Amino acid sequence: MIYLDNAATTPVRREALEAMWPFLAGSFGNPSSHHRVGEAAAAALLGARRSVAASLGCRPGDVVFTSGGTEADNLAVKGLALGARPENSTGGHIVTTALEHEAVLESCDYLRRRHGFEITVLPTDTEGRVSVASLDDAIRAETTLVSVHYANNEVGTVQPIALLAEVARAARVPFHTDAVQAGGWLPLEVNALGVDALSLSGHKLGAPPGVGALFVRGRLPLEPVLHGGGQERGRRSGTENVAGAVAFATALRLSTEDRAESARRTSELRDAFIATVLQQTPSARLTGHPTERLPGTASFVFPGTSGEAVLLELEQRGIVCSSGSACAAGSDEASHVLTGMGVSEEVARTAVRFTLAATTTAEDAAEAAASVRAAVAAVRGLGA
Template sequence: MLPEAIAAMTAELAELGNPSSLHAVGRRARRVVEESREVIAEAFGARPSEVIFTSGGTEADNLAVKGLYWAARAADPARVRVLASAVEHHAVLDAVQWLADHEGAAVEWLPVDGSGRVRPETLRAAMGPDVALVTVMWANNEVGTVQPVAELAAIAREHGVPFHTDAVQAAAALPVGFTASGAHALTLSGHKLGGPLGVGALLLAKGTDPVPVLHGGGQERDVRSGTLDTPAIAGFAAAVRVSAERRADEAARLAALRDELIAAVRAAVPDAILNGDPAGRLPGNAHFSFPGCEGDALLMLLDARGIACSTGSACSAGVSQPSHVLLAMGADPARARGSLRFTLGHTSTEADVAELAQAIGPVVERARRAGLS
């Protein structure tokens, strides 16, 4: 967490008040929530009324995917198709699959090119009067590829179809503008911006009303129920404010560090394959395939040296399966299993990159020997 987020959250933890209560301490908590809503709206080019607080990215994705599908079906029972990119985070991927398994949705997984990008012509060819929802992430959590969200959202709008984008990975590093993007719904998560775990938001355009997934007091525009976590929301807003102020400079710093990391890995392991778009990628993301290695073995060997990396999404860590993202990009299962994601953030330094540069060659060599034994 950013120090500013820790300070804001810690200060609020000592206070009383349910922001839905009418007494003085409740009104004080409500003021914190509404001021936080305004900060987040301004940072992401939205109206305050369009910010719906949730427990994080997964809940926001589920509310958008399921809720907008149900709303579209209620308005027009013929709208049964869901178009989703084949490289979505599991919070979207599994929510879409659940609709297919339990709600009669006809799911079409939009293919991606070798860089992991959904091409606008691919979406246009798939559109039709029976489409209920389109969902394509802003930037991929594994390989870092940035999607042409504005173009994709415009195509969906031409057909009167709601467009959702998971911007969890993009929000801290890219100039994410909700209204400018043309999306109807956009997912954010606090911890990806240097805020606390367990808080996020779904930006919902005016007039976009998903059917609720949670039922109760209807605290958030009658589409999301549950007592609001005022301390977490305060920390979330503080992180958003700092992140927005520093975004351009931090993105440039991380991009330079990332390029150093990529050059160092390639120098130490010449046959390493850089995955994702070499140009249109997140500034803090570097994703490699290492031929002849198992990603899990590489991860554990690096972890023993104090270097944390990932074989895919942290949410699916421990599951020994090839990355669905790399498979969708055309990689074979062996290459998909032998891949690692290195992510840089606001605490990352040149010393961190130098440490990885020193470790990666011997680690890959050892993993390859283990694979042959």
């Protein structure tokens, strides 16, 4: 098997497993408990928080551990939007894009339906990029939040986050970015990016599923999504996942240390893979920005085929990939990302996404490219 669905989830790093094991088997205490076992867990949690803060270039108190990227996005969008609104007031205004992950889009829709927020959805070009000018035009006096993803989970397009955040900062509007797909591939120093909140998910960068983090500047009022015992400085109640936090911090640290070389090597492999697919499979069309894209992401549409049928043919040949976001798996609807970029629904249903890892070899990529040609030909009924 050649696994090329790393945007959906990654293998857990051995170092992350080894780091978390003691807090599953031995130091299993509740970090809120005031005894020796609990204090050991609390110390480990603090160490993980400091490690994440070092990777992001922020204060430890600005790190909130969550159950993953979806919760981090929900807490950022709902928490910042509601936290910025004066008590007993209604309405508000959020600016986002049509290409966001469902966690952001559904949070915005909830705020529209239940709390009277207006939502401005920025257009993108055919390659999935947001223009700085369009954001500048969209912000108004009552805007309470801007949320734009760092890199798209389906086509891999990278947004000019620092420039977009600068526009929001000039208007004194908090800026959140969903950086779940950027972890391990792109710089995450929050001050250099200029963002006020940034979401990450552990299982995208070598930690186990079920843990993530939100960076949010402590000066910003944040309404909790989960209420209860007041853990995470009152911003996210619930007994902390100490083992998960330790694994997450370890995986983030390692991926940050490896990032530059991994990104360089994987980008070269990705470009070779894309070139081979486009050359050998004439019907293939690359989606997303040709250069401003995640190092490991190569996404295509194959007009005249079925994306699901191509996936089945590829899996029979030992190539594991996807048709887009794993969060929308099983849906008959065309990708909202592709249609938001102007791709027709019919063509969008032919999408296939390949996401490489730093461990993907040139031989793996070459075999996958050859399998794409055979799979598309088989689906077209031309024979493999």
